[in-house]
Amino acid sequence: MAMTQTLAQSATPVCWSCGSAHEAHAQLCGSCGKLLPPVDADYFALFGLPRRLTLDVPALEKQFYRLSRRLHPDLYAQASEQERQWSLEKSSLLNDAWRTLRDPIARTEYLLELEGIALEEQSRNATDAARAAGTAKQQIVPPDMLEEVFELNMQLEEARMAAQDDSGDPELVANLHAAEKNYSAQMEALHTQLEQLWSAWDTALTAGDATAQEEAKQSLVALLNRRSYIRNLVRDVRQALDSIAVNRGENADKG
Amino acid sequence: MAYSEKVIDHYNNPRNVGQLDKASTEVGTGLVGAPECGDVMRLQIKVNPDTQVIEEAKFKTIGCGSAIASSSLATEWVKGKTVEEALQIKNTDIVKELSLPPVKIHCSVLAEDAIRAAIGDWKKKNGVAEPAAAAVN
Numbered sequence: 593m594a595m596t597q598t599l600a601q602s603a604t605p606v607c608w609s610c611g612s613a614h615e616a617h618a619q620l621c622g623s624c625g626k627l628l629p630p631v632d633a634d635y636f637a638l639f640g641l642p643r644r645l646t647l648d649v650p651a652l653e654k655q656f657y658r659l660s661r662r663l664h665p666d667l668y669a670q671a672s673e674q675e676r677q678w679s680l681e682k683s684s685l686l687n688d689a690w691r692t693l694r695d696p697i698a699r700t701e702y703l704l705e706l707e708g709i710a711l712e713e714q715s716r717n718a719t720d721a722a723r724a725a726g727t728a729k730q731q732i733v734p735p736d737m738l739e740e741v742f743e744l745n746m747q748l749e750e751a752r753m754a755a756q757d758d759s760g761d762p763e764l765v766a767n768l769h770a771a772e773k774n775y776s777a778q779m780e781a782l783h784t785q786l787e788q789l790w791s792a793w794d795t796a797l798t799a800g801d802a803t804a805q806e807e808a809k810q811s812l813v814a815l816l817n818r819r820s821y822i823r824n825l826v827r828d829v830r831q832a833l834d835s836i837a838v839n840r841g842e843n844a845d846k847g
Numbered sequence: 848m849a850y851s852e853k854v855i856d857h858y859n860n861p862r863n864v865g866q867l868d869k870a871s872t873e874v875g876t877g878l879v880g881a882p883e884c885g886d887v888m889r890l891q892i893k894v895n896p897d898t899q900v901i902e903e904a905k906f907k908t909i910g911c912g913s914a915i916a917s918s919s920l921a922t923e924w925v926k927g928k929t930v931e932e933a934l935q936i937k938n939t940d941i942v943k944e945l946s947l948p949p950v951k952i953h954c955s956v957l958a959e960d961a962i963r964a965a966i967g968d969w970k971k972k973n974g975v976a977e978p979a980a981a982a983v984n
Binding site: 711712715722723726727728729731733737738739741742745816817818820821823824 | 889952
């Protein structure tokens with residue numbers, strides 16, 4: 593990040609081939625069209641974007657295809673070794689950037705990482721702090737949530753066992769369907785909240801409001817943490833329902 | 848994903864799966880989660896009130912093979928130790944024993960968190976405040 597800033601602040605870079613000035617994050621020289629060397633840029637900067645979370649994904653996709661056509665290694669098959677190397681590097685970076693930015697969750701996690709928040713590192717540091725203090729670690733997610741995950745998984749286990757000997761208790765299956773609906777709805781609600789937090793972050797970023805940015809970041813962390821549990825619950829409930837359906841099918845064939 | 852042999856062994860034959868009486872004053876319960884992956888772990892210990900030795904440990908983990916192996920190993924390790932000795936167990940010890948790859952280190956962190964949480968709960972129930980106060984033998 594510091595590197596990008598230095599580049600942006602330093603004298604306007606010039607093309608290695610024709611010597612014309614170009615923008616810091618340009619991929620190709622505007623004058624001679626030659627490929628420019630890779631610069632240390634984050635995924636947003638690569639697309640010439642500010643670090644805003646609300647993104648026009650279809651527009652980004654168009655830009656991605658336009659850029660990847662221009663940077664494609666096939667175009668540089670006859671070029672110098674150096675240019676071939678640059679083309680490979682840039683294409684691969686571009687692919688990573690597109691894959692990350694198009695996905696709402698990956699994009700949010702990436703921004704938090706750029707902003708110095710690594711979720712896993714945070715958790716590990718909290719454990720180290722707890723060890724040093726000889727105390728239990730403060731849990732990020734409320735205990736109710738953990739209890740809920742536990743309880744549902746007990747139900748799922750029961751349901752899987754019941755499905756195996758075809759004693760498939762209809763009430764249990766109905767419960768699972770209700771749970772699936774409930775957690776899917778929670779996932780959707782979380783997505784709506786996520787988009788609201790994106791706006792909060794974008795507004796704070798545009799306004800240069802550091803306090804509001806910090807608040808938005810912390811809320812995003814809390815939301816992502818909660819989301820990973822709900823995501824697993826949805827996944828587990830669906831798996832259980834699938835295996836029940838499969839077992840029933842097999843038993844029906846036998847009978 | 849290549850699991851180490853020790854992970855597979857603990858996964859196939861988890862030690863000490865189960866539950867202890869949560870209401871008992873001799874039992875400490877730790878319920879912890881790893882938000883990175885959504886795994887949840889419950890670890891319980893039963894402590895001898897006279898010797899402060901952990902006589903019994905049980906766990907139940909909702910998570911991947913490494914999380915199950917980490918908690919299984921944690922219950923094996925805390926058994927027979929005093930509460931204070933058990934607090935010395937570090938997640939890096941678990942990583943070493945199970946040869947966990949970097950992407951699974953958070954599973955070992957979760958196991959250490961679970962031990963601490965269980966001991967914390969037991970201390971709270973029994974009015975043990977400071978770690979240093981427990982060194983009576």
